[in-house]
Amino acid sequence: MDIEQPPTEKRYDRPEGDRRGLVLVHTGDGKGKSTAAFGLALRAHGRGKAVKIYQFMKVPSARFGEHRMFEQLGVPIEGLGDGFSWKSKDLEHSAQLARDGWARAEATIRAGEHFLVVLDEITYPLRYGWLPLEPVLACLRERPPHVNVVLTGRGAPQELIDLADTVTEMTLVKHHFNAGVPAQRGIED
Numbered sequence: 001m002d003i004e005q006p007p008t009e010k011r012y013d014r015p016e017g018d019r020r021g022l023v024l025v026h027t028g029d030g031k032g033k034s035t036a037a038f039g040l041a042l043r044a045h046g047r048g049k050a051v052k053i054y055q056f057m058k059v060p061s062a063r064f065g066e067h068r069m070f071e072q073l074g075v076p077i078e079g080l081g082d083g084f085s086w087k088s089k090d091l092e093h094s095a096q097l098a099r100d101g102w103a104r105a106e107a108t109i110r111a112g113e114h115f116l117v118v119l120d121e122i123t124y125p126l127r128y129g130w131l132p133l134e135p136v137l138a139c140l141r142e143r144p145p146h147v148n149v150v151l152t153g154r155g156a157p158q159e160l161i162d163l164a165d166t167v168t169e170m171t172l173v174k175h176h177f178n179a180g181v182p183a184q185r186g187i188e189d
Contacts, residue, residue, distance in 0.1 A: 022165040027156035030170030049115035053077040098125035112144030123153025
């Protein structure tokens with residue numbers, strides 16, 4: 001490891017523009033997309049801001065660690081799907097759940113009552129063709145100016161990346177699963 005000197009001068013000038021709602025995308029094959037979005041949700045909630053989380057692939061009855069914690073904190077989190085697509089017994093039903101879930105998420109975004117809306121794992125129903133991309137992009141463009149939206153999932157469409165204000169691509173460098181270590185409670189769920 002190379003040792004470097006800490007900066008002694010400010011590295012940037014503060015932007016002069018107005019504050020406004022942002023569209024943030026967390027994508028890529030690495031771990032941490034949802035985790036980063038949940039961190040933003042905690043940060044906003046800690047500042048007293050209204051937050052709503054929609055999970056497009058989780059079932060409504062999911063009780064993962066994030067569900068338990070957000071429930072304790074009073075942050076609404078809602079599963080909209082029926083789990084992993086390869087476990088689905090009816091992919092058309094899965095697609096309909098995604099469309100119904102999008103209708104709820106879109107209404108929340110357009111209502112403007114939340115500072116932050118998280119659309120966790122929304123890229124999957126987009127990639128599978130369950131949700132048309134254009135209505136999602138239109139909602140993001142037309143949302144109230146103070147509403148921030150975070151979208152997560154692998155393979156974010158280029159049109160979504162182009163529209164977003166901030167895009168982070170999580171890069172897989174190494175993952176314990178590839179070494180035969182299964183998912184860990186409290187890390188993956």
